Amino acid sequence: MKFYKLVKYDIKNGIERKWHMYFIASILCIIFVAAFYFNISRKVDISGEAELFTITNIFFFLFQGKEPFSPELGNAFVFPVIWLFIFLFSAYITLDYPFRNLTEQGIYVITRIRNRTYWWFSKCIYVFCSTLLYFFVLYFTVWIFCRVFGINISFQFSEYINVEILNMELASVTRKQVIMVLMVLPVMTSLAINFIQLFLGLFIERIYCFLITTFILFASTYFQTPVLIGNYAMVKRSIFCVEGGMTIACGVLINISLVVLCIIIGARRIKKYDILKKNS
Structure with a gap:
């Protein structure tokens, strides 16, 4: 079996047959966004004070995360449920297929290709594609919601909504940022x-x-540290929201480094991976 056929096999079995998971993610995204939108509609005049309310404000809502926790303030810590769901559901979707495949037909596939490294690289491509598709579904779902409800599609945003509703005051940011x-x-x-x-x-x-x-x-929501990479995906932990926050450059570098290390070390590990022992 050639490598591209193996990739095609994984995409078909790992993604196409899990279409319902992406559908569920889309439905839940609509519920989250709708609750946010109608909550805002009750509190402020979107056509008045918050006339710059745009799709970007919705993305700020989804990826706001949690501000750094300060025990000395005496406030109870509340987990950012929606933020956690977004990333946990993505991890859950990609969790099952690679090693379920290894314990079933994957053994036959590895025997045919006679190259365990190809098997590993194919699974890496599957995880990459699955993750990208998952976020495409989320972003596209928000775009559709905005089109239906007449919300502006723009990278401009309402600072009033961010400050008064999301309790998130941003420094001056460019569109690229x-x-x-x-x-x-x-x-x-x-x-x-x-x-x-x-x-x-x-x-x-x-x-x-x-x-x-x-x-x-969960630890990322509680501790603000570069070691816990969830911090890089929270707007409220970015340098634009908090002094000493996470920088874009550091987030990009660490995330890319982790992905590359996992691929390289995993390729070496799979050569010594005992499939028969795993299935016994």
């Missing part, structure tokens, strides 16, 4: 998390991989 914070970094962070999960699957059971992913994301 907005795109990086709301589109590039969330996708790259999700890719890094999903690749870490794929890599860990070469050593431990899938359920433990997902538990580690969950721990990383």
